[in-house]
Amino acid sequence: MTGRERILAALDGKPAGSLPLMPITMMFAGDFAGVRYFDYATRAEVLAEAQLRTAERFGFDYVSAISDPARETADLGGAVEWFDNQPPAIIESRALLHDKSTLGRLSLPSPEAPGRMKDRVEAIRILKREAGNDLLVEGWIEGPCALGADLRGLNSLMLDFTDDEDFVRALVDFAIETEIGFARAQVEAGADLIGIGDAAASLIGPRLYREFILPGEQRLTSAIRAMGARSRLHICGNTRRIIGDMARAGAGMIDLDYFTPLAEARAACGPAQPLAGNIDPVRTLRDGTPETVTEALEHCWEESGPLYIVAAGCEIARGTPYENVEAMARFARDHAAA
Amino acid sequence: MPEFEKLHQAVLDGDQKAARSLTEAMLAEGVAPLDMITKAMVPAMDEVGRRFECEEYFVPELLLSARAMKASMELLRPLLTASGAQPAGRVVIGTVKGDLHDIGKNLVASMLEGGGFEVVDLGADVAPEKFIEAVKQSGAQIVALSALLTVTMPSMRTTIDALNQAGIRNQVKVMVGGAPVTSQFATEIGADGYSENASAAVQLARKLMAGSQA
Numbered sequence: 001m002t003g004r005e006r007i008l009a010a011l012d013g014k015p016a017g018s019l020p021l022m023p024i025t026m027m028f029a030g031d032f033a034g035v036r037y038f039d040y041a042t043r044a045e046v047l048a049e050a051q052l053r054t055a056e057r058f059g060f061d062y063v064s065a066i067s068d069p070a071r072e073t074a075d076l077g078g079a080v081e082w083f084d085n086q087p088p089a090i091i092e093s094r095a096l097l098h099d100k101s102t103l104g105r106l107s108l109p110s111p112e113a114p115g116r117m118k119d120r121v122e123a124i125r126i127l128k129r130e131a132g133n134d135l136l137v138e139g140w141i142e143g144p145c146a147l148g149a150d151l152r153g154l155n156s157l158m159l160d161f162t163d164d165e166d167f168v169r170a171l172v173d174f175a176i177e178t179e180i181g182f183a184r185a186q187v188e189a190g191a192d193l194i195g196i197g198d199a200a201a202s203l204i205g206p207r208l209y210r211e212f213i214l215p216g217e218q219r220l221t222s223a224i225r226a227m228g229a230r231s232r233l234h235i236c237g238n239t240r241r242i243i244g245d246m247a248r249a250g251a252g253m254i255d256l257d258y259f260t261p262l263a264e265a266r267a268a269c270g271p272a273q274p275l276a277g278n279i280d281p282v283r284t285l286r287d288g289t290p291e292t293v294t295e296a297l298e299h300c301w302e303e304s305g306p307l308y309i310v311a312a313g314c315e316i317a318r319g320t321p322y323e324n325v326e327a328m329a330r331f332a333r334d335h336a337a338a
Numbered sequence: 339m340p341e342f343e344k345l346h347q348a349v350l351d352g353d354q355k356a357a358r359s360l361t362e363a364m365l366a367e368g369v370a371p372l373d374m375i376t377k378a379m380v381p382a383m384d385e386v387g388r389r390f391e392c393e394e395y396f397v398p399e400l401l402l403s404a405r406a407m408k409a410s411m412e413l414l415r416p417l418l419t420a421s422g423a424q425p426a427g428r429v430v431i432g433t434v435k436g437d438l439h440d441i442g443k444n445l446v447a448s449m450l451e452g453g454g455f456e457v458v459d460l461g462a463d464v465a466p467e468k469f470i471e472a473v474k475q476s477g478a479q480i481v482a483l484s485a486l487l488t489v490t491m492p493s494m495r496t497t498i499d500a501l502n503q504a505g506i507r508n509q510v511k512v513m514v515g516g517a518p519v520t521s522q523f524a525t526e527i528g529a530d531g532y533s534e535n536a537s538a539a540v541q542l543a544r545k546l547m548a549g550s551q552a
Contacts, residue, residue: 027489081438081463086489089438092462154441158398159405162352203441205396237517241393282488282518317488317518 003061004136004192010309010337011193011230011252011274019301020309021061021332022136022255022276023325024234026068026087027318029054037085041067044122051127055135058322059329063131064138065123065186066195071116072142072178073150075109095153100160100167103151108177111185121185128190136193138232139186143198144216145209147175154200161208172216180223193230193252196220202237202257209242214249221250232276236314244268258284258313262303276309285312286320290327297331308337341369342377345410349382349452352402354409361410371414372423375454379407379414383452387537397445400536404448411451426454427547430472430510431482432464434493439486442516445536446482453540455480466493466500473506480543483529485516494519495527511546515539 001009001017009016025032030040033050040047051063068087070080079094097103111117120140127137142150148171149157160168183194201213221231233251235242238259246254247269256265256277265275279285279296288296301308310332316325341364348356364374386403389395395403418425429450433443440462451457458476460468469481481501483494494514501507511530514523524532531546533539 083436086436086487091438092440155401155444158401158441161398162402203397205393205398208396208398241396283520286488287520287522319488 002134003055004132004134006337007061007136007309008192008230010307013272013274013307016337019332019335019337021059021311021329022232022309023060023311023328024064024066024255024315025051025054025060026066026315028316028320028325031318032057037087038082041088042116042119044119044126047123048126048130052130055131058325059333060135061332062136062138062193063127064140064195065120065127065191066138066140066197067120069142069146069150069197069199071120072109072147072182075113075115075117076106076151076178078151090150092153092155095151095156097152097171098156100152100164103167103170103174106174108174108181111182117182117185120182121189124186124189124191132190132192137191138193138195139183139189139191139229140195140197141179141182141186141220142175143196143201143213143220143233143235144172144175144179145201145204145213146198147178148172149200151175154203157200158203161204161212165212168212172212176216176219179220183220183224183229184227187224187227187229191229193232194224195232195234195255196251197234197236199236201235201242202239206241206245210245214245217246217249217251221252225250225252234314240264247273253309255309255311256313262300262308266304271306274307274309275304276311278311278313281312281314281317281320285324285328286317288324290323293324293327294331297328301331301335306337341367342374345374345378346382346385349379349403349406349410350385352399352406354402354406357406358409358413361413365413365417371417371421374410374414375418379410379452380454383407383449384540386452387449387540391535391537397441400445400448404445404452407448407452425456427480427543428456428458428476428478429480429482429543430458430460430469430476430478431484432460432469433462433484433486434490434497435463435465436493437485437487437490438462440484442486442536443482443484446484446515446533446539449536449540450482450543453543455540455543466497469497470500470504470506473501473510479510480546481510481512482539482543483512483514485514485519488518491516491518491523494523494529498528513539513542513546
């Protein structure tokens with residue numbers, strides 16, 4: 001069974017052999033391949049090569065085009081600060097929607113036009129061509145809360161939820177339309193699954209999440225499903241208070257950060273929801289040992305029960321010892337997916 | 339409802355208009371600014387912190403309360419300064435060089451201000467020399483460093499080293515925080531304290547001011 005088959009089987013609730021292995025790698029992959037992160041984030045062929053080498057070396061079941069949150073914002077004209085060897089960052093003090101009225105004049109970005117979105121689509125094309133039969137190919141988009149924060153500024157958006165509900169709704173609508181177009185381009189280029197990163201959603205609490213963000217995430221997962229692809233909802237941070245609502249997002253898999261015990265997630269999401277995660281990427285995976293990594297994964301697996309996918313709570317951090325990542329891979333291979 | 343309680347409630351509710359108008363009215367009645375801070379503002383922000391820690395409040399609610407508190411403090415601060423009243427302490431805060439993620443730092447800055455501290459907020463992506471300059475200019479007793487990314491955590495060490503080299507490390511306590519930061523890391527880089535969240539940061543700052551190693 002190939003890695004791609006293993007993941008797809010697990011997402012369908014069918015026998016998958018061993019546990020699927022889907023940890024997020026960005027800077028770890030760039031470092032492993034010996035490339036500057038600037039190149040990783042700006043050149044499709046560099047990202048693809050690093051992902052392929054990392055997946056091969058550590059036995060991952062998939063490759064991903066995730067790199068940073070600034071692709072859509074950059075193409076829309078937002079200010080981005082570049083670094084030589086770390087991910088680009090959106091400059092909040094010069095947020096594109098600092099003036100909210102700008103939203104009404106903003107056109108949807110085209111993933112086909114020259115720019116950072118097109119570069120990711122190209123990375124998907126390479127990954128599909130080079131490994132698409134063996135490894136699952138993952139595309140990546142921002143969720144509605146994340147893209148809203150990227151465009152408006154995170155601090156401002158947090159106040160907008162109370163100060164200007166109509167603006168937030170319009171912003172979420174714009175984000176969804178942007179991301180459906182971006183997801184479609186990636187699926188057409190060969191992505192089997194689209195990751196939806198919606199980190200800012202962990203900051204807002206259940207009431208606002210339910211009212212403003214969940215409906216947008218539901219539209220996204222539904223659109224991705226209609227494209228014939230799967231979805232992975234990843235919300236960095238503490239999601240304990242919204243996991244019950246995340247369960248209704250319609251995601252093919254829910255990928256949890258380390259704050260949320262998988263037992264709580266399983267209770268909230270029910271037995272049919274594939275869950276991924278969620279060992280602490282810093283304290284356990286980077287700073288621990290193969291033994292503590294294995295122990296932590298054992299705990300995750302026990303808490304999740306069936307439909308468990310091996311991953312860290314978030315990106316495998318730069319500087320994580322290889323033997324700890326190997327311990328993850330060993331754990332996945334040595335345990336049969338129920 | 340007595341006026342202190344109304345002001346307290348306005349901050350809790352994140353109602354900046356009410357907080358400002360109540361402050362104006364109380365000042366007109368001759369209520370002492372320091373009393374308004376100690377009897378309304380500080381307890382209200384302590385309660386906001388408590389609710390945040392037990393997940394009754396989330397970031398939007400905390401920022402709304404902070405904005406209401408600041409609307410009141412804008413009126414009170416000049417009066418306090420003129421009267422010679424001393425803050426609970428003076429804190430220079432910023433995200434370290436290379437890190438543009440500032441919401442956690444903003445939460446901590448607001449909670450510190452609500453806790454009676456004077457806060458010199460240097461913003462995001464702050465170079466070590468700017469921290470040094472701000473400490474020298476403000477006479478701050480505490481430097482608070484924030485990082486969201488594992489890749490920018492080394493800038494915390496660089497900043498502490500720079501404080502050492504500038505000969506002012508002994509004048510200040512250094513506290514650190516941010517999602518990937520651990521107490522072990524704080525110890526390794528020679529910080530005086532680590533806090534896990536914005537509310538705990540206020541308690542830590544109070545301990546550091548009291549001279550006890552947290």
